[in-house]
Structures are given as C-alpha cells and as structure tokens.
Amino acid sequence: MDEEDKKLERIRCNAAVFCAKDRCDHLDCHGGPFRIALVGSVMNGNTARATVYSSETREWSDMIEVQTLDFIVGPWSGHSAVVGNKVYVPCVESDSVVEYNMDEQKLSVIDAPDTNHGGYIHLMGVEDSMLLFASVVKPRLYLWSMEIGPSGAVGLARQMIIELEPLLPRDVLSDKYMLVVGFAEGINVIFLSTIYHGLYTIDLNSGEHKKVHERIYGYYFEKVMPYMSFYTGGTTPRSTSLPNASQIPRPKSPIPMAMRPAPLVDDLMREIFLRLPPDDPRGLVRAAAACRSWRGILSDPAFASEYRALHGAPPMLGFLYDERYTDDGPFHGEYWVSHFVSTASFRSPACEDRQHWRVLDSRHGLVLFYTPTLDAQFVVCDLVTGDQWEIHADPKCYNIMWWEHDEAKHKYASIHCNAAVLCANDRCDHLGGPFRVALVGSVEDGSVAHATVYSSETGEWSDMSSVQNPNYINGRGHSAVVGNKVYVPCLESDSVVEYNIGDQELSEIDGPFEDQDQNQPYIELMGVEDGMLLFASVVKHRLYLWLMEAGPNRTARWPRHRVIELELLLPPHAVSEKSDVLAVGFAEGVSVIFLRTRNGLYTIDLNSGECKKVHQRRFEKVMPYMSFYTGGTS
Secondary structure (H helix, E strand, C coil), X not given: CCCHHHCCCCCCCEEEEEECCCCCCCCCXXXXXXXXXXXXXXXXXXXXXXXXXECCCCEECCCEEEECCCCECCCCCCCCEEECCEEEEEECCCCCEEEEECCCCEEEEECCCCCXXXXXXXXXXXXXXXXXXXXXXXXXXXXXXEXXXXXXXXXXXXEEEEECCCCCCHHHHCCCCEEEXXXXXXXXXXXXXXXXCCEEEEECCCCCEEEEECCECCECCCCCCCCCCCCCCCCCCCCCCCCCHHHCCCCCCCCCCCCCCCCCCHHHHHHHHHCCCCCCCHXXXXXXXXXXXXXXXXXXXXXXXXXXXXXXXXXXXXXXXXXXXXXXXXXXXXXXXXXXXXXXXXXXXCCCCEECCEEEEEECCEEEEECCCCCCCEEXXXXXCCCEEEECCCHHHHHHHCCCCCCHHHHHHCCCCEEEEEECCCCCCCCCCCEEEEEEEECCCCCEEEEEEEECCCCEECCCEEEECCCCECCCCCCEEECXXXXXXXXXXXXXXXXXXCCCEEEEECCCCCCCCCCCCCCEEEEEECCEEEEEEEECCEEEEEEEEECCCCCEEEEEEEEEEHHHCCCHHHCCCCCCCEEEEEECCCCEEEEEECCEEEEEECCCCCEEEEECCCCCCCEEEECCCCCCCC
C-alpha cells in the first residue's frame, strides 16, 4: 500500500475474484461462495506475496511468498487470469507471470516462452483453458496461447497474427498509440485503445470490429474489464446495502405474462435454415448456438448434403497467403507464416495463422500445407471442422521436392515441385471423405518431369510417372483439377503438364495462343471454370481471360476469350501507368479473381463486375478457401 492518505485511491497488488465452487458452470452461482486473491510485491520488488479471502469463512489465508526479480503489475493496468484453482498475474518489466496455487498455498514464477516479435507482451486472460497473451506491433495484432502444466509453462500451443489493416479504419491505424487493454473470455472479443480515436473491439472469430467508446480529450484507456453474465429477465436484484429496497412500489397493473408460443416444427425450421445464404454463415452459427433442437438439425449430415445440393458451389470463406519473417534461428533468421484472411461474416476457430507453415493448395474444402518443422512434410486441413492429417513424403519424392545443390535454408523454406489436394471420390459433394495429394515437378536439370499421388485411403504414394519435358515445372504457380487429371504450369512457356491420376500418365500440352499480342507477358494458369482450364494475364489495364478445353492426344481447344477493361472497375491509383497489376488467385465456382495492384489486393466478380479491396498489401499468390459452414459443424 502507499501512504495513509493515498490508500483509498489505489493499491499496489493485483487482485482476482472468482467462484469458489469446484467444477461450476457459473450459470447459477449468483449469491454463491466466492474467493478474492491478492498477489503483490514488497517495496523493493524482490519478493512476491499472496493471500486469498473466502466468503464462506470470511477469513484471509496465511500470507505466502516467493523470491522474484520483478514487481507485480497492479490491478490498474495488469489483468489477472484464473485456470482451475490457480491465479496468474503479470510482472512489470518482463514476460514472466506469477502463479498462485490456492489449494496447495504455493507461489511460483513462470517464464513465458520467447516470442521474438519485438513488442511488450500483455497477459489478457484465458482462452481454451490456456493463458492468452497479446501485443500490438502495427499493423499487426499478435496473440499467443500458453499451456500450463504441473511444473509450469509447457509452451506456446498456438500463435495467431491478425492483420489490422483490413479491419480498422486507416486513420485509426495511423494513431501513434495502440494498446491491447481487455479481453472478454468465452466469446473471444479483444479491446484496443488509442489516444485520438477511442476504444475498439475485435471479434477474433468473425473479424468484426466495433467502436465502443469515444476518446476523452487528453486521456486514453489503460485497462477495461468486460462483464460476462446471463440475464434471463426473471432475476431479482438483491442487495445487502440498500435497506429501503423492499419499499420500492410495485406496478399497480402488472403486465400479464405473454402466452408461450407454440413449439416450432423442426421440419419448418429445417426449411428456413436451408434457405439461409451460404456466403453469410453467421446466421447458421447463431442458430446452432440458440438451442439443442436447432443444433441437432444443423449438425445432421443429411442437412449438410441438402444445403450443398440446394446452393451449388460453396462460398468463399476467405483466402490464405504466406509471409516471410526473420528471427535468430538456425536458417539465417528466415521463416514463413501462413495467414488466413476472412471474407465471410464468420471465421472458424481453425482459420488461424500457422507459423513455419506454407500454403501449397486449397480445393474441395481442404488446404494443403508444407510443414518443414514437423516430422511430416505435409499437412492437410479442413478449416471448417478443424480436422487435419499429417502426410510423410516418400523418399522417391525427394528429387522433385528438393535438388542436390539446395542449401539447407531453401529446403526449410519451400519445395520445387507443384502440389495439389483434391477429393478422392467421384461425383462427390465434398463434405468430407478420402482425399489425394498430387506432386508434379522437375529434376534439377529440367529434362524430365515426374509425378506421384498420395491416397488417404491407403496411406501410400503411387509409383512415379515421368515424361520428357524441356521446361521446368512452375512450383509456385496455381494448379488445376478437372476430373481425375491435375494440370500444372511450366516456367518460361505457356504449356502445361497434365497428370492423369487414373491412367498414371504424364504429358505436356502446348497452349496455342494464336491471337496473343507480341507484348503479352507471361500467361498464368489460374484454375478451372465450367470444367475448362482458366488462364489470365493483365496488359495495359486490360484483364485477358482464356478458357482451354484439354482433349485427347495432347490437343487443346479454346472456345472462349474475354477481355475486361480494368479502368472501369478499379480505382484510378490502382491502374496508373506505373501500376503492375497481376492476377494472383481465382475462386472456382464463384468466378472471383484476385488482382495485385500497387494499391493493395482487389477482387473482381467476373459475373457481376463487382470490385472489392480485400487487403492493403501486395501478394505474389493467394489461395481462396471455398467451403460450406453450416453452424452445426464440430
């Protein structure tokens, strides 16, 4: 405590209040026993002490202590966290936290794992029974979840990096001060404070942001405390400090209770749910959370099949991209992080950033990652259900994944071959089931292309198929899948290599662009449209699109050619003379193409012509994620 005349203003120790019942769901514990824990430092900061108050005994426990190297953060700026019978409070000038085990009356210091991100880390609360830490290094919000074991920190279980540029207004991001000041546990809402623009919240699930308080001139919020509880309407306020509360007059003519509505027929609700738009999954998510009956409807596999059949192509829920970072690791300080940007009204918890992973392909509700730091080289993820499968590369794949003269850091960062993930079932609705992973790449001298396919049903790779090919396979380009055939582009030519998985044959198809302008730049394979290969190129503010139908015996037919004037769709500064516009992604089924400009990333709906800016930054490649999210998915 401070001097006597300042004791009423603030205290030095941190404090936490929580329910005293074991295994309580906190749905009906109002008025039940509770505890108050105090954890703080002595004046010189070399010792931390703690005690706990019980509302049942109305007594404080004996004071316990532990040697520390730092002061405890007080309640005015530092948050506490409670996991079971343990309270955690942060220290002032380090990332360590002090753990107070109330049952064992034990106090200990836990060092948080080093994050190497360059900012101060704040303990915010608890998420999924793990400690949640946060930091803002504009324009990114960094989040870490730390798992705690019996002997202290186990490690960082998850890391998430959120790009603030697509979420917050530009003038807010320009504010010289931005700090994480609060976290609402259970609903994953975080509070950001600024000096000049007030207080904002960001929903970590959906990405939705709100301004919840205006700025107060000359002040900013150092800490906010969300209040979480149920209010059912039948709750009677009670107080022991208001002696006249019983004298509050009752209404003379109370409003009669409304009659309870008749139960809604499940079949009727099912028909209503089927007609909710798939590109706005928030409605289905809220319906699933409303009651068990509705969740039962939405989690029924038959409902998912009907929903898919009614709406056709799955909507785009977001897109993935890779970004390179540096640290002091063994590979010259370089590593990659795969980011997910939501474009829908709800973000699945599985759509998180993945450090040391690189996205290779996405199709049929699945995403294929290259995972050099894991024992398995590849991981396939369903970002809706959260399911994931590890895949070990067969040694016969190594000569197209890596080359003999590659440095260790290159093997760590990427592979040379192209890769595709696809559903293994014929005429499938892509709602889950077996899948395949195809690898197509060149040997080091570029003279031969090889291909092999992995089956999740057998857990094995096929024999290697080969073809003489004078052009290197483009390992960073997009792949395309038509039936049981995978197509990948070549470098420095317009040809593509076709891998027939059923016949285990590999062949090269030349792209006959007879009407191509002599100044036409490299033409990119983007994906599939109407069962045909889609190619794209941008020249002088025009987007050129070609559809190629691959036939037998390495033949190709070009039934359609389309030119789109970008000056009519994009802002002037995005298509200026110095702008190098490039097609970097395509969402199959919904006909949305991604364009990289000097002003950021844009999407154009090829059917409606609608143009949207979806990110401030420029990317070499983005991978749209297409799937249905019905709300009842576990």
